[in-house]
Every structure is written in structure tokens, then in C-alpha cells.
Amino acid sequence: MKLFTYNLLSLRVGVGPHGFPLHLQATKVHINPEDFNPDSVAHMIPKVEWVAFLEVTNTLHLIKLPKGPIHGHERDEKFLRKMHILQETDVLEGILQRPRLSFNWSKLISVIQMHCAFSTS
């Protein structure tokens, strides 16, 4: 599952539009080298859920990122290159778990199955 896709996932709790990111425990991660396209990375940044993204990059021991998107990020090439991992990182094996919150979980989906479609060789 692409890192970007993971960032889109969230579980809703109760009413309202807010949800919580799923906790990712990855056992196999692959970095696909892809051509760096600053425009396309810049477009993706507003779509990123930052808190979840920070957490997962820490968990996966990827690069260090600032606490939020930098103002004027479109022109900051160094920052964009860091964010390029969004497009390159692929979690090949792992488990998605519901976040550790004290709610009544019986109504929620417990685990979402992740299907990794590509061979690892």
C-alpha cells in the first residue's frame, strides 16, 4: 500500500466528519525510486493529513519532517524532495490497527485488510 494511500485512510468515530488515522505496523517497506516531479509533489502536499504523516514517517524511520507544511512549500525544493517519499514509499506487508482510544469499538470495523498487489522480488 502506498504511503499516500495510507494517509487517506481514517476511521470515523461517532458523529461528525472527523476520523482518526489507523495505526500502521509495517513489517516490509519498499522505497521505489521514482522520478522527482516538483509540481506533482507540491500538488499533493495540501492533500496530506500532516499529523498522521509525521507519525508514520517516525514509525517507519523515514526522514525527519517539520511539524507542518512550510509556507511557500511550492518553491522549497529541499522540502519537496523530502516529501517525495510520499510517492516512493510502499508498505508491502503490515497490519492496520484501530487507534488506541477509549471508545466503544463494537460498532466499528476492527481491522481493514490490506492487499498488497505486487510481488516483492
Next chain:
Amino acid sequence: MSDVQEATNQLLDVNLHENQESIQVMESGPRSESEQFQVTIGATVPTGFEQTAADEVTEKLGSSCQISRDRGKIYFDISVESLAQVHCLRSVDNLFVVVQEFKDYQFKETKEEVLKDFEELAGKLPWSDPLKVWKINTSFKKKKTKRKKINQNSGKEKIDNGRGDKTDERDVKKAFTSNPLDSHILDYYENPAIKEEVSTLVGDDLASCKDETDESSKEETNPEVLKFRVTCNRAGEKHCFSSNEAARDFGGAVQEYFKWKADMTNFDVEVLLNIHDHEIVVGIALTEESLHRRNITHFGPTTLRSTVAYGMLRLCAPQPTDIIVDPMCGTGAIPIEGATEWSNCYHIAGDNNPLAVNRAANNISSLLSKSQIKEGRPSWGLPIDAVQWDICSLPLRTGSVDIIVTDMPFGKRMGSKKRNWNLYPACLREMSRVCRPGTGRAVLLTQDKKCFTKALSGMGHVWRKVHTVWVNIGGLHAAVYLLKRTPQAFVHPSEQDGERTLW
């Protein structure tokens, strides 16, 4: 030198060259000027998507299209040099080169006279340029191994496979490679709703009945003479003849004219005789198997044609980095087509059925290996993921999805009409939540138009219907709805002072 002589000589030259194992189609010298000519190409497209196909042709080939009254066909002119690019069109099921078009053919009164006219027609048509195009086109095709003689049963096998959950690739491939017309007759997704007769006969006495057990290349069995068949599509109320008869008599005359050998299964040239009311188009096929199942190796019970999937995606005009989700993906036909053609977008295929998600994942794997083989280097993955989820409660962030494209359960082969009454409103609601307000859009295919319209009527605050395309899916009159997500942010129904979207 008469036209016949010239045409036949050219073809004999080709065969001789093929015998010498050189695929040199164009010799230098007097023939090189033939590379410059223009030719009219006809394409069959899913009915309802003629305009999207025309747009693709204009975008990729720079040609404008004529959309035929005979639904599901478009015509455009290209220079012969662009022929290879025509095969890259994604909205096209089959291609042919036009020999001649009669916009207003005058049929005589009696059957005998009409058929006699067809016989005489064969000798009067401008065959040589189209045959040159056919020759060039043949050189593009990969050398495929000879297929076993296909009988009617293979079509039935396909239907049985479709019903079960089998993913037996061999069976599927066999049906997949059955001659395009058999599939046309028996395939769920290609039965036209209009009254149409299709027949591939060249006449019992003319057709070859030998079982081709020898699978070696055709050059070895018949080095000198080309093999052909005639396929006649006839649609219209007032014809006094059948497509069988037309194919037989026209085919007989073609055989006389070229001295070709008639063969229903192992043919080199497929001559098309398309008759729609007073419009007749004679063509030569450029595609052997229908291109519409190109991406799918693992079929499910209701797999959508890739050409329809492409048409639906094109309708919503994906922009780079758009997030495109199919929340009821089935075998994944739509996201897979998306990942191939719009590789600068992110595609997510989801379904509540683990079997379906597995199939989608397998199809993605197949696609990946295919592209690895083709490009000769390991390609690093496609921008597509497959997830199992429940459409009524999608595990996606609110307002995070740019485009939703899906084939909704018709309630015929999948689900039920009764279930749709609850499912459709729940779907539309949840889709409106995840779809990005203002810029988001949805393209939804369904046959249950009544239920859909009712479900949509209560959602004017979040969805605005922009366009409807009427299509034909497996003989069912379906509709593709293009919806735009309004700028209004999603509000959970229970937050609206206890007001709920009721019927």
C-alpha cells in the same frame, strides 16, 4: 494492369517476402509514395461513448471524427504513418479500414436483385489502398501462436466462467481469444439491444471445414494464397435479405475476384460488410480480438469492459495527482484502466467482498508483470492500491477524494433491486462525505435508473447532476451519471436537528 492484378500482385509479393522471413512491408522506390496517403479508419466503441472516443481520437491523433448513426461506430481520417498510434486508443473495441462507405444505398425490390448487386459490388470497390493498410497493419501485430479452431462452445464456457468465481486463466484466455464475432454474439457485455443480425458465414460450400491441428505459422500451410472471411452486421427493419445471405453472396464474389481461400477461423483478411438501414460500410478488420478485455486476466461475474471503464474515467477529466476511488471495484477494471492511462493520479480500488478484492489484486499483479516484460526492466509499481471495506462506512478522510468512479450494482446479476433502495442513498451519502467539496466529482454507472434518480433527488445540497450518458451494458439500458460535488461541506444527518434524508 487492372486493379485486381495490382492488388493481388502486391499481396503475393508480401507472402513471398514473409516466406523469406523478412517483414519488409515497404520497399523503397515506386512504392514509397504510398506511405503518404490518407485513409479512413472505422472504430467500434461502446454505445453511448461515441463522443468520448471521438475526443480521444482528436486528442491523440489530431483527427476529427464522424460519429455514425449506426450506434457504436466512429470514423476518422489519418495518414498511414499514424497507423501504429491508432492501436493505442483506449476507448476503442475494434478497428477497421474503410474500403467504401455508402451513405444512402438504394436497395432493389427483391432479394435476388439485392444479392446480385452485392455480388457485383465486390468487383467495383477500391480495394488496393485499404489492402495496403491491412498489410502494414499486419506487420505491427505480434506473431501469435495459432489458435485452435474455435467452436460455439467456447462462448458458452465464457458465460459459465463468468458466473462462477473461477479464475482459471487458461479457460478465460481460450474464450478471450475466440474469434471476435462469436464473443460478440454470446458475451453478456456485447449483446446489442437493437435488433441486429450478425453472421460470419461465407457459405457452407466455401468455408473450410478442416480442423487446424497444425499450430505452425500460416505461411507454411498456405504460402501463396490469402485466406479470408466475410462478416456481415445487418441492422434495420426493412431489409429483404438476411446477413447470412449477404455475407455468403458478397463473400463468394470476393473470393472470385481475388482468388483467395475462404476460411472462417484461420483467416488473414476479415472483410466487414456493415449494413445499417441505408448506410453500408465495407471494411477490412485491423484488430483480431476485441481490445475491451485487455487489462483483465481474472474475471468475475460482472467484469466491466476496459473500454467502458476508460470512457467513464475520461468523462470526469482526471487532473494530475487527483485521488480516484472506486468503492465497489469488483475485479478492478476501472482503477486498473485508470492506473494505466492516468498514471499521474492515485487510484484506490475497494470492495466489501474479499474475493473481489483478491481478484483486483491479482489483476494488478498481472498488469505489473506485463509491463515489466514489455519494458524489459522492473517497473516499480503502479499508483494503485486495493482495499477491502464497506461502502456505507468508508475508512477514508472526509473530503479527501477527488473523483469517485464506479459501476453500481444493477440489482440484476449482483445484489437485488430491493437492496438497492437502501444501498443507493447510503452510497451517495457516504460518497458525498469523502468527495472533495467544490472540485470533486463522481461518475456512476447503473441500470437501476429509477432507484438512482430517487436517491439523488434528496441530495441536491451535495450532488449536482451535470451530464448523463445512455449506454448499453450486456443488453441492458444503463446510464452513466456525471455528478459534481457542491461546495457545501458534509454535515452528518443527525447533526441537522434530527432531520434525516427520508424517502
